[in-house]
Amino acid sequence: MSVQDWPRSTSAVEFGCSLDIRALGQPGDRDRLKGLCPRLSARSRYMRFHGALNELSETFLDQLMDVDHDLREAFVALQGEEIVGVARYVVAAESPSLAEVTVLVADAWQRQGIARHLLSRVRESAVQRGITGFRASVLPSNEPAQRLVNAVAPDHHVFRTSDGLGFRWSHSDPASRRHFARTTAAESSTPAASP
Ligand SMILES: CC(C)(COP(=O)(O)OP(=O)(O)OC[C@H]1O[C@@H](n2cnc3c(N)ncnc32)[C@H](O)[C@@H]1OP(=O)(O)O)[C@@H](O)C(=O)NCCC(=O)NCCS
Numbered sequence: 454m455s456v457q458d459w460p461r462s463t464s465a466v467e468f469g470c471s472l473d474i475r476a477l478g479q480p481g482d483r484d485r486l487k488g489l490c491p492r493l494s495a496r497s498r499y500m501r502f503h504g505a506l507n508e509l510s511e512t513f514l515d516q517l518m519d520v521d522h523d524l525r526e527a528f529v530a531l532q533g534e535e536i537v538g539v540a541r542y543v544v545a546a547e548s549p550s551l552a553e554v555t556v557l558v559a560d561a562w563q564r565q566g567i568a569r570h571l572l573s574r575v576r577e578s579a580v581q582r583g584i585t586g587f588r589a590s591v592l593p594s595n596e597p598a599q600r601l602v603n604a605v606a607p608d609h610h611v612f613r614t615s616d617g618l619g620f621r622w623s624h625s626d627p628a629s630r631r632h633f634a635r636t637t638a639a640e641s642s643t644p645a646a647s648p
Pocket residue numbers: 496497498500501554555556557558559562563564565566567568569570590591595596597598600601602604642644645
């Protein structure tokens with residue numbers, strides 16, 4: 454599927470300004486992604502990439518830009534020309550119905566519902582491709598991400614991985630469906646459980 458097939462969406466009310474969420478892959482996105490890195494704290498970079506990262510190398514940018522809108526998909530949230538958040542999924546090698554999800558929001562934009570909205574777009578896209586389950590790898594000290602999973606997928610399962618925790622959930626479970634119905638309706642969400 455071509456990136457042009459994905460509609461742009463704008464939410465002006467919730468974020469207090471105009472914010473577009475669309476698939477990654479438009480001209481200029483490589484530079485926009487590069488521009489996101491300096492707007493991330495060292496902690497956010499560490500939590501997302503599980504290691505110290507001062508800048509995005511060209512090789513790493515190649516990997517981040519490598520979406521085919523089928524097995525590898527990414528959505529970006531933009532304020533004007535700046536990318537302020539990215540969520541992506543990659544279909545798991547062992548199962549076409551399972552995808553690995555990651556999400557990242559620039560520090561100045563955190564706690565405004567952007568990750569929720571990006572994950573909602575990820576879910577919509579995954580449904581269209583027959584993906585029924587998600588997996589996310591989170592460092593044990595990453596409380597925000599654990600709380601985010603609790604908020605969007607309360608029925609998740611947790612397991613140990615080599616470098617932290619794995620979360621697995623189905624987007625069709627009743628609690629997740631209720632959450633995303635609320636997100637779509639732009640209503641306020643229930644408080645998160647403890648991680
Ligand atoms: C985790 C992360 C993506 C959350 O993004 P965000 O846009 O701030 O998240 P949202 O505003 O959509 O928050 C959704 C819910 O998640 C939980 N949450 C998110 N950040 C939280 C925090 N710092 N403290 C407590 N709860 C948090 C809350 O339940 C929140 O709902 P609420 O604000 O109504 O209470 C962001 O902190 C980030 O980019 N961290 C660095 C990268 C990372 O850790 N990625 C995850 C591993 S791939």
